[in-house]
Amino acid sequence: MHARFAPVRDCFHDLLTSGRETGASLAIWYDGQPVVDLVGGSRTTDGPEVGARTTDRPDGAAWRHDTLVNVYSVGKPVAALCLLMLVDQGRIDLDAPVTRYWPEFRTPATVRQVLSHTAGLPAFPVPRPATAITDWALLTGDLAAADPEWTPGSVAGEHAWTYGHLVGELVRRVDGRSVGRYLADEIAGPWRLNLGFGLAAADQRRCADLRYGDPQWPTRALGTPGSLRARAMGNPAGGLDLTVLNSPLWRGAEVPAVNLHATAAGLARLYAGLLAGGALDGVRLFSPDLVAEATKVQYDGPDLVLDRIAQWTLGMQWEPDGSWGMGGIGGSSAWADPGRGYTFAYATATLAEHDRVDELAEALHSCL
Secondary structure, eight states: OOOGGHHHHHHHHHHHTTTTSSEEEEEEEEEEEEEEEEEEEEEEOTTTTTTTTGGGGGTOOOOOTBBEEEOOOHHHHHHHHHHHHHHHSSOOOOBBGGGGTTTTSSSOBBBHHHHHHHOOOOOOOOOOGGGGOOOOHHHHHHOOOOOOOOOSSBOOOOOOTTTHHHHHHHHHHHHHHOOOHHIIIIIHHTTTEEEESSSHHHHTTOOOOOSSSSSHHHHHHOOOOSHHHHHSSSTTTTTHOOOOOSHHHHHSOOOOTTOOOOOOHHHHHHHHHHHHTSTTEEESSSOOOHHHHHHHHHEEEEEETTTTTEEESSSSSSTTTTTEEOOTTTTTTEEEETTTTTTEEESSEEEEOHHHHHHHHHHHHHHH
16 A cells, blocks of 8 residues: 555554444545555454354455445446446437336436436335345336336436336346346456446355444434335335345345445446546546546436435536545445545445545545
């Protein structure tokens, strides 16, 4: 690690030694080069909420550089990039109605509105059990038949659990591959990114077990019972339940809005390619024009799920300092900061708030 970034390393170690963090990875690129790649803590826990399943791993509990962890909404831009690659290739028109590619889809939304969280389908309309996460056709059928909660394009509401199925079904309808297969073949493979949707058994063995920073975290994350946020994040059931999240069912399914499993290094590398205009190590995956459009603000106003003002690009949140990326509930986050010239990714197994990332970013900015 570059000595210049020692304050970032010290902050990361302080989080671990204080017990605020139990297992995580941190990666930063600056001026087009990797400058920080840290891992620490444990991949496993003996806590009763995870159960004895972790004892079947012969390779020890220490967090390693290839350890994967569920990063929740950090995966939304990754899913969006699969669809945006098809846009870049001229196979999908951003301003075409979704029905052009998905005839059964009832909501009069465009592809652009789906990507920018303004399509009006922030929650799955039919209550489903946790086992439904493996039934892609069931959940996309629910969305196709649903009535929108608002006129598409009129307002935003983070499509918390539905985003990946909306984006992913468009990918599948046009290309024929699932979004997880498409990501592996067309983006993760060529750019050598350690991340994916729908993990095979070998990759599941590299996963860290999620654990609660405190027992009340899932209640706080879900929000007020009956609210749009609670409806958006509570169906299908199990998305905040450790017995589901740490199971082969969840890790092997494709729930692209919330179940990307990634390393921080893979995420920082992905954003480095985007920050460079769509090329990484001589491999161009996206045109500069597509990257510019994808990272431009498409919506600026109230978000009915987040319950605050938000600026949405085509798959990411845009911040007032000009950075773009996405955080996930639980504390993982990844973004690019064009003004300061860096990309940042933090992937944690400890489900808590975002104060850890805030402190790491502050330490980074003090170095620049």
